[in-house]
Amino acid sequence: MTADASQTPTGMPDATVVTNVADAPEVAAADVPPELLADSLRQYVRAWWLRVRSGNSGVLPVVLAIVLVAVIFEVITPEHAFLRPSNLVYIFGLSTIYMVLAMAETVVLLLGEIDLSIGAVALIGGVIAFKLVQQPGPDWPWWAAILAALACCGVIGALQGTLVARLRIPSFIVTLAGFLLFSGILVVVLGGADGTVGVNSSVANQRVIYDLVQGLIVPVVGWVALAVVVAAAGAALWLRAAGKRRQGLTAPPASVTAIRIALVALVGVAVVLICNGNRGTSLVKVEGIPWVIPIVLVLLGALTMLLQRTRFGRYVYAIGGNPEAARRAGISLAAIRIWAFALCSATAGLGGILLGSFFYGQYSTNTADPGQVVLYAVAAAVIGGVSLFGGRGKAIHGVLGGIMIGAIAYGVSLLSLGQLTTPLQYILPGGVLLGAVLVDVQSRRGTGSVTGV
Amino acid sequence: MTEMNEAHEDVSRGGDGVEPLLKLRGIDKHFGPVQALYGVDLDLPAGQVTGLCGDNGAGKSVLTRCIAGVHQPDHGQIYFEGQPVHIRSARDAAALGIETVYQDLALADNLDIVQNMFLGREKLSHRLLDEDSMETQAAQTLSTLHVTTVRSIRQPVASLSGGQRQAVAVAKAVMWNSKLVLLDEPTAALGVVQTRTVLDLVKRLRDQGLAVMVISHNLNDVFEVADRIAVLYLGRMVAQGPAADFNRQSVVEYMTTGSAGGRPLEPAGSASGEG
Numbered sequence: 001m002t003a004d005a006s007q008t009p010t011g012m013p014d015a016t017v018v019t020n021v022a023d024a025p026e027v028a029a030a031d032v033p034p035e036l037l038a039d040s041l042r043q044y045v046r047a048w049w050l051r052v053r054s055g056n057s058g059v060l061p062v063v064l065a066i067v068l069v070a071v072i073f074e075v076i077t078p079e080h081a082f083l084r085p086s087n088l089v090y091i092f093g094l095s096t097i098y099m100v101l102a103m104a105e106t107v108v109l110l111l112g113e114i115d116l117s118i119g120a121v122a123l124i125g126g127v128i129a130f131k132l133v134q135q136p137g138p139d140w141p142w143w144a145a146i147l148a149a150l151a152c153c154g155v156i157g158a159l160q161g162t163l164v165a166r167l168r169i170p171s172f173i174v175t176l177a178g179f180l181l182f183s184g185i186l187v188v189v190l191g192g193a194d195g196t197v198g199v200n201s202s203v204a205n206q207r208v209i210y211d212l213v214q215g216l217i218v219p220v221v222g223w224v225a226l227a228v229v230v231a232a233a234g235a236a237l238w239l240r241a242a243g244k245r246r247q248g249l250t251a252p253p254a255s256v257t258a259i260r261i262a263l264v265a266l267v268g269v270a271v272v273l274i275c276n277g278n279r280g281t282s283l284v285k286v287e288g289i290p291w292v293i294p295i296v297l298v299l300l301g302a303l304t305m306l307l308q309r310t311r312f313g314r315y316v317y318a319i320g321g322n323p324e325a326a327r328r329a330g331i332s333l334a335a336i337r338i339w340a341f342a343l344c345s346a347t348a349g350l351g352g353i354l355l356g357s358f359f360y361g362q363y364s365t366n367t368a369d370p371g372q373v374v375l376y377a378v379a380a381a382v383i384g385g386v387s388l389f390g391g392r393g394k395a396i397h398g399v400l401g402g403i404m405i406g407a408i409a410y411g412v413s414l415l416s417l418g419q420l421t422t423p424l425q426y427i428l429p430g431g432v433l434l435g436a437v438l439v440d441v442q443s444r445r446g447t448g449s450v451t452g453v
Numbered sequence: 454m455t456e457m458n459e460a461h462e463d464v465s466r467g468g469d470g471v472e473p474l475l476k477l478r479g480i481d482k483h484f485g486p487v488q489a490l491y492g493v494d495l496d497l498p499a500g501q502v503t504g505l506c507g508d509n510g511a512g513k514s515v516l517t518r519c520i521a522g523v524h525q526p527d528h529g530q531i532y533f534e535g536q537p538v539h540i541r542s543a544r545d546a547a548a549l550g551i552e553t554v555y556q557d558l559a560l561a562d563n564l565d566i567v568q569n570m571f572l573g574r575e576k577l578s579h580r581l582l583d584e585d586s587m588e589t590q591a592a593q594t595l596s597t598l599h600v601t602t603v604r605s606i607r608q609p610v611a612s613l614s615g616g617q618r619q620a621v622a623v624a625k626a627v628m629w630n631s632k633l634v635l636l637d638e639p640t641a642a643l644g645v646v647q648t649r650t651v652l653d654l655v656k657r658l659r660d661q662g663l664a665v666m667v668i669s670h671n672l673n674d675v676f677e678v679a680d681r682i683a684v685l686y687l688g689r690m691v692a693q694g695p696a697a698d699f700n701r702q703s704v705v706e707y708m709t710t711g712s713a714g715g716r717p718l719e720p721a722g723s724a725s726g727e728g
Contacts, residue, residue: 325561
């Protein structure tokens with residue numbers, strides 16, 4: 001690595017650069033995304049390692065943690081059953097509620113707020129959608145029922161957001177009250193403490209909702225879809241990076257882009273291989289990708305687009321980073337906060353519908369504890385890498401954190417520890433959460449102490 | 454009316470006879486019972502740096518905010534390019550080409566340089582953020598200001614030094630074809646090297662024909678960059694003119710006593726009262 005300034009990428013034609021990774025002050029460099037400091041793979045890895053050490057390195061730590069958890073459970077579970085395809089697919093279904101709710105929570109956490117009500121709101125959304133497709137009963141088409149449920153949840157979120165944004169009541173209190181209130185309303189909506197609602201998988205309209213998690217994609221279609229998605233995403237990534245490089249804008253080195261595309265393809269192939277294998281018996285074949293995987297991916301893509309590429313998303317980050325700066329820039333803080341809470345609750349509603357589908361289309365007061373769901377969701381977002389202090393994190397962090405929570409919860413249940421299972425299902429995620437928060441606090445402290453020219 | 458004309462003659466004697474970009478005439482401002490500004494006159498000519506000095510509580514910030522649209526004066530008139538104007542909001546100020554860099558800079562640490570420079574005024578294409586053209590334009594602005602010490606304009610502001618952050622805040626202010634930039638204590642929190650960077654930046658703004666007002670306690674900095682000096686004392690403009698007419702001692706005397714070398718307070722009509 002030379003100190004030749006021309007090596008360093010920069011958008012500025014005559015703005016030469018005083019330093020590169022080698023002679024940069026380490027604290028400051030640790031904050032800078034590696035692709036900004038590197039135009040060769042070697043520099044990239046070096047810059048990236050600097051960030052990892054400062055606890056500020058994107059998705060890789062949580063991915064490594066998930067791999068570590070998987071390996072540990074594979075080793076210690078009886079018959080080494082953890083990594084069986086049937087278990088892996090089940091874990092994804094189990095994690096869905098945490099993944100979706102963690103993505104929802106991410107939007108609000110980015111603002112520097114928190115929403116403790118989304119567990120209860122999610123279940124209300126699920127129950128509303130299930131009620132609306134009942135036959136005899138309203139018998140709405142499945143899509144109308146889902147949209148109505150999401151709209152109800154969105155309105156609930158907007159109301160709570162209004163209290164937070166207009167009256168400046170701390171979101172912790174507003175949504176804690178909301179959590180208690182909506183947990184009660186949930187029981188009413190269900191029709192009493194022993195109320196239940198379910199979808200009948202033999203009715204075509206209700207079958208769609210049943211299939212959201214349980215439905216399987218024919219293996220061949222799965223492969224074709226994977227090929228299309230990888231080709232489209234790869235081409236988009238590559239062309240975008242190449243276009244930026246051509247214009248002299250900041251872009252990662254070509255080799256890094258290539259590695260990223262290869263990783264996406266590799267993960268995709270692995271998922272399809274696992275899902276397309278027969279997880280049933282030789283008599284009853286169970287094979288194919290569950291619908292829930294593309295659903296989560298589409299939601300992830302939509303939220304990522306919204307947060308990274310639109311004004312709304314930019315303002316969410318700005319408010320989380322420095323509300324005063326956002327206000328002076330003419331951004332309406334109240335409007336953005338209200339929309340963010342509405343978006344969070346509507347997304348949570350989708351999570352609730354998927355949760356019902358995961359439980360074979362049955363909802364009862366025992367399906368899930370709204371308090372536990374929301375605490376796991378917040379934990380998932382933070383474990384994934386979303387900062388509790390606002391302004392840092394992405395939707396993908398919610399997904400990865402959700403998988404982590406699901407993997408631990410299911411892995412513990414596989415250990416057949418009897419009495420110890422339930423305590424461990426709380427204790428282990430608690431420990432991981434504490435570790436994640438420590439990293440969050442540490443990296444935040446690191447950014448505050450940057451000095452020197 | 455005649456008083457105002459006299460004041461005009463008086464104030465513009467150091468202004469090269471050219472109509473200043475921004476003229477304040479007889480600005481009064483009070484908050485409840487507290488009178489913050491008494492009939493302040495001020496000229497900010499284009500292509501010159503005006504140093505605004507004054508002790509704590511002299512009214513520097515209130516005056517700045519009156520120009521920036523945060524406060525409205527109770528009496529008096531603001532002329533911009535010779536036209537009387539009313540600046541009712543920061544948006545009005547921005548529309549005229551007046552940008553303010555406050556002491557706290559108002560940057561979001563978690564956003565990168567480009568995102569901060571365009572905050573609130575993002576460019577869109579197909580309803581999505583047009584990152585490429587924003588990055589290109591931000592890079593151009595920074596390079597015309599010779600801001601060359603940042604490693605990449607895509608790094609988060611959190612990773613910048615104090616001087617670099619100030620430079621980004623100034624660049625953010627001048628990117629919008631602004632004609633007048635108000636800088637509130639731009640060097641207050643900076644070390645020696647960083648102060649030099651920022652002062653060079655201020656000179657570059659002047660060389661590009663902008664009117665600049667620097668509010669500062671630091672007389673070294675003021676004498677270093679200012680072409681004109683204006684001194685506020687307890688809400689009154691007690692001295693104003695080319696920097697060459699002042700020396701360090703006279704400015705300090707104006708700042709602390711409202712007069713220098715036995716000269717009386719300049720706005721004679723309002724000299725009585727508290728002191």
